[in-house]
Amino acid sequence: MHFESVLTLSDVLKRPVFQKARVVAGKNGLNRRIRWVHILEVSQFDTLIHGEEMILFTGINFQSSSVSPVSYLQKLIELNASCLCVEMGYYFDTIPKEMIRLADQHDFPLIALPAGIRFVDITQDLHSLIINRHYHMLKNLENLSREFHRLTLAPKGISNILKLLYQRTKSQIIYVPLKGKAFLMPSLDPGEQEELLDFIRTKLRLESSSETHPIPYSWPYKQKTILLHPVRAMGQTWAFIGMLCEGKPAEYDCLILDWSSLSIAQDLLRKRYIEERRLHSENVWVDDLLRKRISEEQIRYHLGTDYKELKDLKSLVCLIEIRNWNEIELEPSLDVHEFIRYDFSLMIRSTFEQYGFRPFITINNDRIAIVAFDRKPAQPLKPRFRQVVASIQRLGSGEKMGLSLNIGAGQSYPGFTHAHLSYQEAGQVLTVNTSQQKTFLFYEEIGVFQLILNLREEGNILQSFVHNYLGPLIEHDRQKGSNLLYTLKVYLDHDGSKKEAAQHLFIVRQSLYYRLEKIKELLGDNFMSPENKLALQVALRACQLFYPELLAQQAEETDPSPQ
Known part of the structure; x- marks a missing residue:
């Protein structure tokens, strides 16, 4: 990577404060990352570390604890700590062979520190270094963002963004649009390139059917790691941009992909706006x-x-x-x-x-x-x-x-x-x-609205039909302020079920009986005959077009004495 945002144990051991330190086990793990430094003297620490921390300890807790140094080390390995630094002299004359064997087995660095070394010097030195690197990483990203933005305003914006991304990361860059041809920077052998793209497309199909979508996507590929970020705009994914990392992706890798995806989205959106204006005129x-x-x-x-x-x-x-x-x-x-x-x-x-x-x-x-x-x-x-x-x-x-x-x-x-x-x-x-x-x-x-809407164009035919079947109810509702028309609609919509109609109208059944009697009085005793029922249902649908205010649903309170 061109910008070294990752701090490894190998880098740390070159610091003056570690001049007299010795690596006694796990030498194959010196490329492990150091995110932070903890002094950890307790035996129960499951929730105290997040992973990739350098652990400093003297071993004082083992004098009174039933926990053995080996089990302590095993727990650190399980929690993905970066290494263990043991101060020699006071509580450890030598590091137990069991610890050395376990550390070598997991390539977990075990470091012996000289007696009298001050842990505060180590934490101050490394924390300053970590914070300083993080600050420079953000400054680098800020400068890169300005470069990306400048490139989106020039011809071949996406191509130039991918070239700049490659120059800054020295990693294989991958661009996969949903429409169009994929682009790799630098180009690979055709067979190797197609194999890589097939792998990515297969993974994307699997991710699309998954309920969880961690962003960016991260997949192991031939001793490397593919990091892929969607290019999104207006709530849709238009492409994917990714890189092939040598090891485990760092925070810088994720951030730089995020920023580059935003810049590409801006470039795509600008081009789509231009195209939209052209299409509008055409x-x-x-x-x-x-x-x-x-x-x-x-x-x-x-x-x-x-x-x-x-x-x-x-x-x-x-x-x-x-x-x-x-x-x-x-x-x-x-x-x-x-x-x-x-x-x-x-x-x-x-x-x-x-x-x-x-x-x-x-x-x-x-x-x-x-x-x-x-x-x-x-x-x-x-x-x-x-x-x-x-x-x-x-x-x-x-x-x-x-x-x-x-x-x-x-x-x-x-x-x-x-x-x-x-x-x-x-x-x-x-x-x-x-x-x-x-x-x-x-x-x-x-449904029947197809017929009603076409009949509406035929002058007064439909209005006459509505008034012939529903006129008395419409006039009664207007004069008395009642809801007989809506009551009839609900009653017919529920196939004449008085229980369901009353529940839908939020009234007691006695109130519904009263309304139905009034409807029968106005429309005639046989208003529920098959022919009349069908005609009333059609008329009610037509009424919704002519008099929608009379059929507006009202959540009524239970009223034992309706109009």
């Missing part, structure tokens, strides 16, 4: 497609070579409505329209691509329309599409964006021909969601 034709104002020949012209692939794929239209459009709070320098057009649409595009869709986006104020082509037809479409929507909802509703989204999708159709139909269907899903407490996603899920 995709004006998408709005014409959704409104059936463009010919197949014009579509072929706009798409170029992509047309041949896309015309044979299924596509559907997704509409995203931003409910709190007028309440979005951004930094003073940011415009809401710019934020939605570029920041949010970039996140949407990346999410669709992540799950195997090719998106084309157009934006009209608070509505974003996406024509999504399914590039993975062998895999079920709807589960992947639900994952897309869940990701967009999660990212959009987070603290940084704070968006309230209404999302709906039309049916999927082959090619471009029926995109306008899918667009209309997606709009109907949004309409239903606005009037419903339940949220639908696909057009196929809205």
